[in-house]
Structure formats: structure tokens, C-alpha cells
Amino acid sequence: xxxxxxxxxxxxxxxxxxxxxxxxxxxxxxxxxxxxxxxxxxxxxxxxxxxxxxxxxxxxxxxxxxxxxxxxxxxxxxxxxxxxxxxxxxxxxxxxxxxxxxxxxxxxxxxxxxxxxxxxxxxxxxxxxxxxxxxxxxxxxxxxxxxxxxxxxxxxxxxxxxxxxxxxxxxxxxxxxxxxxxxxxxxxxxxxxxxxxxxxxxxxxxxxxxxxxxxxxxxxxxxxxxxxxxxxxxxxxxxxxxxxxxxxxxxxxxxxxxxxxxxxxxxxxxxxxxxxxxxxxxxxxxxxxxxxxxxxxxxxxxxxxxxxxxxxxxxxxxxxxxxxxxxxxxxxxxxxxxxxxxxxxxxxxxxxxxxxxxxxxxxxxxxxxxxxxxxxxxxxxxxxxxxxxxxxxxxxxxxxxxxxxxxxxxxxxxxxxxxxxxxxxxxxxxxxxxxxxxxxxxxxxxxxxxxxxxxxxxxxxxxxxxxxxxxxxxxxxxxxxxxxxxxxxxxxxxxxxxxxxxxxxxxxxxxxxxxxxxxxxxxxxxxxxxxxxxxxxxxxxxxxxxxxxxxxxxxxxxxxxxxxxxxxxxxxxxxxxxxxxxxxxxxxxxxxxxxxxxxxxxxxxxxxxxxxxxxxxxxxxxxxxxxxxxxxxxxxxxxxxxxxxx
RNA sequence: GCUGUUGUAGCUCAGUGGUAGAGCACUUCCUUGGUAAGGAAGAGGUCGUGAGUUCAAUCCUCAUCAACAGCUCCA
Numbered sequence: 001x002x003x004x005x006x007x008x009x010x011x012x013x014x015x016x017x018x019x020x021x022x023x024x025x026x027x028x029x030x031x032x033x034x035x036x037x038x039x040x041x042x043x044x045x046x047x048x049x050x051x052x053x054x055x056x057x058x059x060x061x062x063x064x065x066x067x068x069x070x071x072x073x074x075x076x077x078x079x080x081x082x083x084x085x086x087x088x089x090x091x092x093x094x095x096x097x098x099x100x101x102x103x104x105x106x107x108x109x110x111x112x113x114x115x116x117x118x119x120x121x122x123x124x125x126x127x128x129x130x131x132x133x134x135x136x137x138x139x140x141x142x143x144x145x146x147x148x149x150x151x152x153x154x155x156x157x158x159x160x161x162x163x164x165x166x167x168x169x170x171x172x173x174x175x176x177x178x179x180x181x182x183x184x185x186x187x188x189x190x191x192x193x194x195x196x197x198x199x200x201x202x203x204x205x206x207x208x209x210x211x212x213x214x215x216x217x218x219x220x221x222x223x224x225x226x227x228x229x230x231x232x233x234x235x236x237x238x239x240x241x242x243x244x245x246x247x248x249x250x251x252x253x254x255x256x257x258x259x260x261x262x263x264x265x266x267x268x269x270x271x272x273x274x275x276x277x278x279x280x281x282x283x284x285x286x287x288x289x290x291x292x293x294x295x296x297x298x299x300x301x302x303x304x305x306x307x308x309x310x311x312x313x314x315x316x317x318x319x320x321x322x323x324x325x326x327x328x329x330x331x332x333x334x335x336x337x338x339x340x341x342x343x344x345x346x347x348x349x350x351x352x353x354x355x356x357x358x359x360x361x362x363x364x365x366x367x368x369x370x371x372x373x374x375x376x377x378x379x380x381x382x383x384x385x386x387x388x389x390x391x392x393x394x395x396x397x398x399x400x401x402x403x404x405x406x407x408x409x410x411x412x413x414x415x416x417x418x419x420x421x422x423x424x425x426x427x428x429x430x431x432x433x434x435x436x437x438x439x440x441x442x443x444x445x446x447x448x449x450x451x452x453x454x455x456x457x458x459x460x461x462x463x464x465x466x467x468x469x470x471x472x473x474x475x476x477x478x479x480x481x482x483x484x485x486x487x488x489x490x491x492x493x494x495x496x497x498x499x500x501x502x503x504x505x506x507x508x509x510x511x512x513x514x515x516x517x518x519x520x521x522x523x524x525x526x527x528x529x530x531x532x533x534x535x536x537x538x539x540x541x542x543x544x545x546x547x548x549x550x551x552x553x554x555x556x557x558x559x560x561x562x563x564x565x566x567x568x569x570x571x572x573x574x575x576x577x578x579x580x581x582x583x584x585x586x587x588x589x590x591x592x593x594x595x596x597x598x599x600x601x602x603x604x605x606x607x608x609x610x611x612x613x614x615x616x617x618x619x620x621x622x623x624x625x626x627x628x629x630x631x632x633x634x635x636x637x638x639x640x641x642x643x644x645x646x
Numbered sequence: 647g648c649u650g651u652u653g654u655a656g657c658u659c660a661g662u663g664g665u666a667g668a669g670c671a672c673u674u675c676c677u678u679g680g681u682a683a684g685g686a687a688g689a690g691g692u693c694g695u696g697a698g699u700u701c702a703a704u705c706c707u708c709a710u711c712a713a714c715a716g717c718u719c720c721a
Contacts, residue, residue, distance in 0.1 A: 201716035202649040208718085213649055216716070248657080257694085257712055309721065316719090335721055369647055369719060370712095378720080467721060518721095555678040582678080590682035604680060614681080622681055 003054040017050040021187065024059050034061040036186045037070040044070065046137055046184040062223055072097035074135060074174075074185040075125075075192050075221035076104050081177035082124035083217075087111060092179065093156040093205060093214055101220030105203055107156065108215055118197040121217075129192040133175040135185035142166035145180060156205070194228035195221045237481055243533035244375040250538055250596065252529070252546075253376065262373040262380035264526055269546035274525050276544050278361055281385055281410065281521065288406055290359040290387055295339035297363060301329040306499055307338040308435050312468050318367050336362035337493075337518055340388040341500040344514075349504040354514060355391035355399050361525070362386050376530035383525045389517040390502065393443075396515050400451040400490065403519045407475060407488045408455075410521040414532065415541065418478035421457040422486075423448055425471050427464030434468050440494035444515075445471045447492050469495045470518075479535040487528060491518040538596050539618070543639045549576040550597045551613075552588040554604030556580070561608040565601060565628060572632045576601075593618060599635060 001013045004023055014023060020038030024031045024047070035047045039058040044066050051057070060067035076095030079102070083090050087108060095104030113121075140148075142161065148171070149157040157180050161169070172181045174189055186192075197219040205211035222228045239245075247253050252270030259265060266274060282292070301320060304310040313334060320329035333339065340358045349356070363383045372378050391399045411419060425445050426434050434441070448471055452459050466472055470493040476484050493516040496502075503511045522528035532540070542548060549569055553562040562578045569576035579588045585602065592600050601613040606625075613631055615623040626634065 199715065200650090203717050204648075213717090218716085255713090261712065307721095313721065337721090364721090366721075371647065371649095371715095371717080372719065373713090469721075552681090554680055557678065584677090584679050584684060585681060586679085587683055588681090593682055600681085602681065606680085616681060 002051060004051070005054075005056045007058050014051075016052060019048050019050055020045065020057060020059060021047040023057060031059065031061075035059050036061055036067040036191065037184045039066065044184050046135070046187070048134070048187050049137060049184070069097040070184055071186055071191060071223065072102040072221060073183075074189070075195065075219065076102040077135070077172065077174060077177060077179055077181070077185065078125050078128055078189055078192055078195075078221075079121065079197075079217065079219055080104050080106075080179060081128055081175055082121050084177055085128075086121060086124055087113075091154050091156055094160070095179075098218075101198065101218060103203075103216050103218045105205070105214040105216045107212070113200055113215060113217065115197075115200060122195050122197055125192070125195045128175055129189040129195070131175060132188045132190035134188045135183075136173045137183055137185075138171045138173065140169055140171050142169055145169050145171065148178070149180065191223060192221050193223055194225045195219060196228055196232070234481060238483065238534075241481070241534040241537045242375075243377075243530040246533050246538040247376065247530075250546075252533070260380070261370075262368055262378070264376055264379055264381070270529070272546045273540065273544055274529060277522070277525060277528070278385070280413065282359075284406060284409060285357075285359050285387065288357070288402065289355075290357040293340065293343055293358045293360050295333070295336060295343070295360060295362060297333050297365075298330040299333050299339060301331060303338045303342070304331055304334075307335075307341070307496060308469060308499060309334060309338070312435075313366075316367055318365055332365035333362070334364050334366050336360055336364065336384065336386045337388055337496055337516070338500070341496055341502060341516075344388075344390055344502055345500065349390075349514070351392055351504055351506045351512070354504060355389050355395055357387055357389045359385075359387035376526040379526050382527070384520050385522045385525060385528075386518070386520050389519070390497070390514040391517070392504070392506075392512070393515055396447050396492070396517075397451055397454070399517055400447060400492065401455055403490050403517060404451060404455045404457070404473075407490065407519075407521045410488070411475070411477065416477040416479070416487075416535065419458075419487075420476050421452050421459045422465070422474045422476050423452060423459050423461045423471070424465035424467075424474055425461060425463050426466045430464065434466065436469065436495035436498070440498075441471070444492035444494055447515075448473050448490075467491055469493055477531070479531065480537070483534075485531045487523050487531060488521040489519065489523060492516075493518060539598075540596075542598055542635070545575075545596075545598060547575050547577055547595070547597055548635065549574055549599040549601060550588075550592045550595075551576060551578045551601045551603060552585060552592065553578070553580070554585050554602065556582055558603050558605070558608055562601075562603050565603060565613060568628050569632065572636070574632065574635055589616065599631075601631065 002016050002018070003011050004014055005011050012023070012026070020040065021032060021035055024035045037060045038045055038047050039060060040051060040055050044060065060070065062068060062071070073096065076097065080092055080095055083106060089109060091107040093105035093107070095102060142164065145161055146158060149161065160180060170182055171178050172183055172185055197217060200215060200217050202213045203216035205214050220231065222231065247270070250269065251267050252273065253264050253266050255261065255263070256265060298321060301310060304314070317334060318332045320331055322329055340360070343358055344356065361383050363381060365381045368378055368380050373380070389399050389403070426441055452473060470491050473490045474486050475488040477487050478484055497513050497516050502514050504514055506512045551562040551566045553559050559578065559580050566576040566578045579592065581588065589600060596618060598618050600616040602616060603613055607613055612625050612627050614625050615631060617623055
């Protein structure tokens with residue numbers, strides 16, 4: 001007998017070689033039907049794999065990420081089986097699960113696949129799935145594995161095998177398909193009830209552009225047909241919220257080939273929205289003891305040599321601007337920090353002066369690769385809500401925690417309740433990518449980990465995701481339809497102060513080196529606005545929205561009264577416009593709804609007589625009649641409650 | 647940057663080896679209407695750009711630019 005410890009701490013006895021599925025069955029039949037895999041002593045295993053020793057066991061279902069991944073991984077194998085049946089001779093590279101589904105990289109020889117072929121492949125997959133073929137795990141020697149794939153003439157799998165250790169190699173077979181795979185998999189293909197292939201794209205063998213381009217087919221699968229439908233609805237919703245589409249429709253921003261790719265042009269409404277965000281943060285920053293500074297858009301090459309940016313990004317930047325006479329080189333500013341370091345150096349600093357907090361909405365320019373540009377989320381010129389905090393080492397944690405508070409304040413104010421903090425550390429196996437001493441890195445990483453813990457943030461840790469000069473705490477927010485976006489960032493930096501030889505005089509009258517914190521709650525205004533648009537689907541919070549109220553006269557006869565109403569609103573700092581067009585009221589309402597204007601005031605004979613307005617709310621409809629002052633109170637209250645909840 | 651797809655009116659998109667069409671938006675006129683599209687007329691494009699093939703190119707070929715998807719990258 002073996003002892004199985006379940007997540008709640010309870011222990012049960014089972015015969016040796018029992019499987020996770022046996023354990024599930026002993027708990028409930030319903031649970032057993034939903035088990036996709038199991039975590040055995042921290043390792044994800046097949047639910048059908050016999051457990052030989054005492055173990056801690058967590059059963060994994062669709063509700064667990066690892067459970068989903070297992071189903072998707074199995075689905076990749078199923079797709080491979082279907083492909084092998086439909087395209088004999090196809091060769092396989094790898095087929096892993098990804099965040100939303102799975103893919104398989106394949107080599108079709110001289111054949112091609114397009115989205116027109118998806119239906120056929122999906123149908124084949126479902127046909128195979130219905131056979132309920134078990135996924136059979138087979139441990140195999142390296143020699144036998146090589147022999148098998150040689151026989152099959154699958155050079156990619158042979159390549160993969162080279163990197164694997166003998167004694168640690170497993171094959172998985174379902175139906176007529178056998179794959180080199182470490183697993184785990186769901187018990188049988190019957191779990192896969194709904195399948196959708198999403199797209200086909202080229203992908204380099206091993207991700208190296210010098211290598212051959214393979215065909216990558218993306219798909220997703222579900223336990224229920226209903227879940228697939230829901231997923232497709234979500235995708236449609238995401239499409240509707242695409243900030244590039246809404247940005248155009250709502251006249252927020254545009255791009256021009258003439259100005260240059262990746263260089264956004266903010267239209268009046270977009271600029272107004274952005275300005276409001278800036279003012280909002282500025283106000284919060286002043287309260288938090290930040291001092292605004294302003295620095296130029298270019299900087300001398302030497303500045304970036306000192307900072308290390310030149311060495312790291314010099315070749316991949318916009319190329320230098322040369323002065324005609326002195327032949328000196330200037331670079332477009334890719335970051336604000338070197339400039340702010342120079343501001344720090346303008347006068348000798350005492351320990352009593354610290355922390356110093358320099359804030360700047362600094363526009364920076366980075367040469368992003370052609371294929372990377374994407375709407376406002378990835379651009380070549382953008383404005384960071386940047387600030388650099390210079391503090392004593394003993395102040396670091398407190399300052400860091402205060403910055404976390406500020407970031408959380410911003411997220412709450414803008415209605416992003418769901419987020420996690422990603423701690424991005426250095427890749428311990430590739431330290432040459434980074435500048436600075438091991439000691440400084442360790443201190444910085446420690447400070448971040450401790451601060452995040454102290455603030456009780458939900459964190460994940462990513463190795464190798466740090467900036468080249470220091471580790472980061474990145475905030476990953478979830479939007480209204482559950483997608484994750486990286487927004488704010490806080491970074492601890494011991495390196496730039498060293499490179500710029502920043503100092504302060506301590507209470508011991510000795511020179512000391514300050515620590516620097518880089519931080520940007522929004523990240524960049526461009527990216528933030530993009531995320532905000534998609535989050536609220538263009539229905540901005542009242543305090544941010546470019547136009548709050550449209551006054552709609554029933555006919556042109558009431559235009560004068562409408563103008564009077566709008567003027568009264570403007571006098572109360574409400575953003576109001578009159579639709580003076582010669583159109584019927586139904587038409588005006590429709591057009592205003594489409595523009596996502598929060599409030600409509602309909603005015604006609606009745607309203608003019610009584611000096612009132614008829615209120616209609618976006619998507620909600622008629623709200624009755626109010627005096628102008630009553631309406632001003634309503635809207636102000638609504639603006640205020642949004643800000644108070646902030 | 648790499649691979650693939652796309653580029654026609656302000657927007658969304660049809661279409662053809664003989665220099666172009668729809669809907670919406672726009673302009674004018676009629677209508678002055680009470681809670682999601684009133685009616686009519688009109689204006690608007692050297693079909694991304696450059697070259698080539700052809701008697702003739704928006705359409706075919708090549709190059710180039712840009713957008714989109716994926717890969718690689720992201721201070």
C-alpha cells in the first residue's frame with residue numbers, strides 16, 4: 001500500500017501502482033471524469049501513470065492551467081495524427097501547448113496548407129478523437145528511439161533526440177501516431193470534444209531565422225462544444241475592442257506613412273484624453289513628493305556611452321544626428337534616465353536631500369523592428385510617465401513600497417482591479433547580457449522581492465526578463481475580457497548611479513552612492529491608452545472621455561436653447577457639444593450612441609418652456625427630465641464617485 | 647529584420663488586360679421631425695509607389711513602401 005496526500009492534507013491508502021485516476025474515482029465518479037492529469041510530488045503526470053511510492057497528489061482538471069495545457073498538448077498530438085493521415089510523409093518538429101491552445105511545427109515538403117484546409121483537418125481530428133484511443137506512455141532507450149525515427153525518416157525528431165539523455169526518453173502513442181514526448185497527456189483522445197484550428201504561419205526551425213521555415217499550425221481545443229463557442233465569442237469581442245479600430249472610429253489617433261511608421265499622431269480627442277491622464281498622474285505625483293523636470297529629445301553620444309545604452313543598443317537605434325561643424329554625434333533619447341542622472345549631478349547632494357524624485361513625461365524614440373510595430377502598443381516614438389528616484393540604500397525598500405502604492409492607486413483609479421506583479425530577474429546562466437556587479441544585482445533583486453512581499457502582491461518570477469541594468473517588477477493587468485497586458489514597471493538600479501558616479505554626503509561626512517528606482521505606472525501613455533481602449537471598449541470613464549455630453553435639439557428651432565444649455569454645462573467644466581444638424585432626433589440619437597457619448601440631453605419645445613433637459617444615457621436609454629442644475633449635479637456626482645473610488 | 651497575406655473614394659469593401667463601382671460619411675435642396683439610420687440631387691479615385699511585359703496595365707512580372715498575421719526582438 002502507498003499513502004497519497006491530497007492538497008487539503010488528508011491522507012488515503014491505495015494499493016501500489018494505483019493511478020491518479022484511481023484516486024479520483026475513489027473520491028467521486030464526477031471528479032474522475034474531469035481529471036486531465038495530476039501533479040505528483042510537484043511534477044505533472046499522466047492521470048493513468050501508476051504511482052509506486054507515497055506521494056503528494058493534486059488532481060488537475062480544466063480549471064487548472066496545467067490541466068488545460070495537458071489537454072492542449074494531447075490535442076497537438078491528435079492534430080499530428082490527423083495531419084499524418086491526411087498528408088503522408090509530413091515531418092514533425094515540436095507541438096507544445098501555449099497560452100491559448102497549442103501548435104505543431106511541421107515540414108510538409110513541397111505541399112502547403114492554408115486556412116481552407118482547416119475544416120478537413122478538424123473533422124479528421126474529431127473523427128480520431130471519437131475513437132477514444134488511449135495515450136500510451138512508453139519509456140524507451142535512446143538507441144531504440146533513434147532507430148524508430150530513422151525508420152520513419154523524421155530528421156527533426158532525430159535532432160531533438162540528440163539533446164536528450166538516455167534513460168529519460170519516452171514516446172507517447174495514440175491510435176496510429178507515435179511521438180517523442182515527455183508528456184503528460186490526458187487519458188484518451190475522447191476528452192477532446194471540440195477543436196478549432198486558428199491560423200497557419202511560418203516559424204523557423206528552432207526559432208532561428210537562418211534555419212528552414214517550417215509550417216506552424218495553431219489550434220485550440222475544449223472539453224465541451226459550448227466552451228469553444230464561448231471562446232470564439234471572446235475572440236469576436238476582442239476584435240470589436242481592437243484599439244486600432246476604435247482609435248480610428250473615435251478619432252483618437254492615426255498614423256501617416258509620410259510621417260513614418262510607428263509614429264502615432266494624436267488627434268484632438270485622443271490628445272484630450274491623454275492630457276487628462278497626464279494631469280491625473282501629475283497630481284498624484286506632486287502629492288507623493290515628485291518634482292517635475294524637463295529634458296531634451298536628444299542627447300550627446302557620450303551620455304549614452306556612460307549609461308551603457310550605446311554599447312547595448314547603439315547599432316539597433318536610430319542612427320546619430322551629426323552636427324555640421326563640430327562633427328559631434330547626438331542620439332534621439334531612448335530613455336530619460338541618463339538625463340535625470342545629469343540633473344542629479346547639478347549640485348552636491350546631502351543624505352538629508354534624499355530621496356529625490358524627478359518626474360518627466362518624457363518622449364523617447366526607439367528603433368523597433370519593422371515587424372514589431374503594432375497600433376499604439378508598440379511604436380517608435382512614445383511618451384513614458386517616467387520618474388527616477390534617487391535614495392539612500394536604507395530608504396530603498398520604503399521608496400519602492402511607496403511606488404507600488406502609487407501604481408496600485410493608478411490601477412484602481414482606472415478600474416483595473418485584476419493584476420499580478422511579475423518579478424523579472426536576471427538569467428543566471430547568461431550573465432554577460434547584463435551590466436553591473438553580481439553584488440549589486442543581488443541587492444536589487446532582493447529589494448524587489450522583499451517589497452513585493454511586504455505589499456502582499458500576487459507575484460510570479462521570470463528569470464531572464466530583467467532589463468540589462470537591473471531587475472524589474474512589472475505589473476500584468478487583466479482587462480475586462482480576461483486578457484493580460486503588461487503595464488507599469490518599477491526597476492531597481494545600482495548600476496547607473498555607479499556609471500554616472502552619483503554621490504551624496506552621508507551623516508558620516510563621507511561620500512556614498514545613491515540607489516536609483518526607475519518607475520512608470522502607465523509604462524507609456526501610448527500603450528496605456530491602447531490597453532484602456534480595449535479594456536473599456538471605447539466607453540471611457542466619464543472623467544476621461546473626450547466628450548461627455550451631446551445636446552440634441554428636436555429640431556433646428558431649438559438650436560438656440562441647446563446652445564444655451566451647452567454653454568451652462570461648459571461653465572461648469574462639463575465637456576458638451578450641440579448637434580446642430582438638420583436631422584431627426586432618432587438620427588441624432590443613433591449617431592451619438594455610435595460615438596459612445598455617455599450623456600445625451602434632448603431638448604425641444606417642452607424642455608425650452610420649462611427650462612429643462614431630457615436625459616438619455618449611453619446604451620441605457622431615456623432617464624427622464626431634469627433641470628439643468630439637476631443634471632449638472634448628476635454628472636458631477638458621477639465624475640466624483642469614479643474618482644473617489646480611485 | 648525573416649515568412650506569408652493584403653493595398654481600389656474620408657471609412658468599409660465589390661470589380662475588370664480596353665484608364666472603375668456600392669454602402670456609409672461629405673455638399674446642396676426638400677422636410678422641422680420627441681428617444682438608435684426621413685427623402686432627393688450632387689461632388690469625390692491618375693486603383694500604394696516605381697519600373698517592365700503589352701497596341702493597351704488598376705488587373706500580368708519585378709522591385710519598393712506600408713498595413714495585417716506569425717517568428718525573432720523589446721532599454
